[in-house]
Amino acid sequence: MHEWALAEAVVKTVFKVKEKENLKTIENVKIVIGELQEIEEEIFRFALKEILKENNMKIPVEIKKERALLRCRKCGYEWNYQGKNLNQDEKETIHFLPELATAYLKCPRCKSPDFEIVKGRGVWIERIEGTQEER
């Protein structure tokens, strides 16, 4: 259920942006979920809805999923994350802390554990659309 903690973080950030950028309303929020963290979209959506409701807000939220792309820093090889060879505990660890994938995964070409997560890590906000307060 740490989807709830991440949903709270999203809502908090949206409110902060609203305040800092002097927005009257928030029309739309676009969130990207990276494949590596394997966030349960349904739980995440439910948490977002509930937290917004607690704050008397209703905002359309778009969620896009992004495939995880990893790049070896030693040989430059790029590959998509394949969680199928990992056991449940290992997947769970990556779910909480995606960077700990370095403990279980290696570059398929040179076997180095020194790789970076180029795309599809976790949760981030791609866009917050709102209308500006009239001055």
Added chain:
Amino acid sequence: MDRENRRDPRREIIKERLGGIKKIIAVASGKGGVGKSCVASLLSLALKEKNVKLGLLDLDIWSPSTHLILGIKNLSFKEDKGIIPPTIEGIRYLSITFYESLRALPLRGKETSEVITELLSITRWEDTKYLIIDMPPGISDPLLDILRYIPDSRFIIVTTPSLLAFETVKKLITLLREQKIKIEGIIENMVYGNSIKEEIEKSGVRVLTSVSYEKDFEKSLGSLKSLRNTRFYKKIKNLRLL
């Protein structure tokens, strides 16, 4: 609003996650092997004896060891709208070993920073008024993350009487001062022969205590009862930090 803070929702929530904590003390040093984790662990035990609502966060991502010092085995965290650290001897405790305890974590600085950001953003420190953070050695990403996310944290710096250790500690003191971070003081640990107390005092930071080298301290690791009987513990217990 900064572009990264706008994109990365975790950054905004960290302040709230730590908001209920009255005082955060980071135990740090420029050098490794000086006894930071022992100080952080013993300090946690000592403060707990004063009935303080306490948390201990082992932030040494590469080589966590507070669980070995405190003899923590088979503990796992509870999930409830985030991570709730379990309690050991009444101390809320969180370490990277809960996630991965056996394998090496070959993480570069950027990835280490991501791990710290994630941990701080999803952990709920319930019933915690004081938080002790066991820092990894050195002046790199974890230290910078503490300065970025918890600028009102206070530091206890640990050194040995070796000028080799203190040379790096001096650099850490300079950095913390430049960043206007409060330094509670320095603990001179493993004193065997000459103390460098006078040298430390020249830096303008007070010496909280000098702990002499304790030959049998290693034997007390993992046993709370034995730890409480060490001279090291008695010294730490006498500190007035609250």
